[in-house]
Amino acid sequence: MQDPKASMNSNTFMEEWSAYALEHSQSIPDLLLELEKETYQKVLQPRMLSSPLQGRFLSLLSQLIKPKKILEIGTFTGYASLCLAEGLQKEGELHTIDNNAELVHLQEKYFTRSEYVKNIHTYLGDAIDILPDIDGLFDLVFIDADKINYDAYFEQVLPKTKKGGLIISDNVMWSGKVLNKASTKDKSTVALQAYNIKLKLDSRIKTVLLPFRDGLTLSWVL
Numbered sequence: 001m002q003d004p005k006a007s008m009n010s011n012t013f014m015e016e017w018s019a020y021a022l023e024h025s026q027s028i029p030d031l032l033l034e035l036e037k038e039t040y041q042k043v044l045q046p047r048m049l050s051s052p053l054q055g056r057f058l059s060l061l062s063q064l065i066k067p068k069k070i071l072e073i074g075t076f077t078g079y080a081s082l083c084l085a086e087g088l089q090k091e092g093e094l095h096t097i098d099n100n101a102e103l104v105h106l107q108e109k110y111f112t113r114s115e116y117v118k119n120i121h122t123y124l125g126d127a128i129d130i131l132p133d134i135d136g137l138f139d140l141v142f143i144d145a146d147k148i149n150y151d152a153y154f155e156q157v158l159p160k161t162k163k164g165g166l167i168i169s170d171n172v173m174w175s176g177k178v179l180n181k182a183s184t185k186d187k188s189t190v191a192l193q194a195y196n197i198k199l200k201l202d203s204r205i206k207t208v209l210l211p212f213r214d215g216l217t218l219s220w221v222l
């Protein structure tokens, strides 16, 4: 078992590093600071939000790609949607799906106030049912919903993603649980362990798993 003191030290170390990294990264738009605050005040499980540093990373990737069409699976309160929208082409589209009706008012509130209101298209329902109705081709895809369906989402979106496009999968380390070699009954852990192996071996993509926050995999579509 890990020494609790060592684990506390390593958590403090990571927190300090994250704060330092954020301090030395591009500034966060005021609207996102407000959205983060309101999410922590009003929404259950606010930690599902992309972290500020991850948000800046998603924004930078999107600005590098300059996508015409983005797909996000798992909108939550719209934090990552707004980060990804920062790189959209002027007439570009961001399609984002979530099955939690209670989040709609907050998504609408912030999307409406953003400069991307005309670019963002929201969908309420199960992603697996909605995905066939959204046409590609996507330049950038962010998979960030229920972990047991990651593989199904990936297989649905891959044919709709441009060659040279990028598929990003979030939470692939699942708080470190994917490291567990012993068999586990946790379905999300099992699904992510298989998903991570599949992405590495899949010849249709080139993949790097970044040990960033809860694990972020970048898959470049060949």
Ligand SMILES: C[S@@+](CC[C@H](N)C(=O)[O-])C[C@H]1O[C@@H](n2cnc3c(N)ncnc32)[C@H](O)[C@@H]1O
Pocket (backbone or CB within 6 Å): 048, 049, 050, 073, 074, 075, 076, 077, 078, 079, 080, 081, 097, 098, 099, 100, 103, 125, 126, 127, 128, 144, 145, 146
């Ligand atoms: C981790 S949060 C997304 C966070 C968001 N992408 C961000 O970075 O700010 C996961 C979201 O997926 C949604 N979700 C879970 N299962 C889903 C499903 N089957 N279909 C659509 N959305 C789902 C949840 O309601 C939740 O809002």
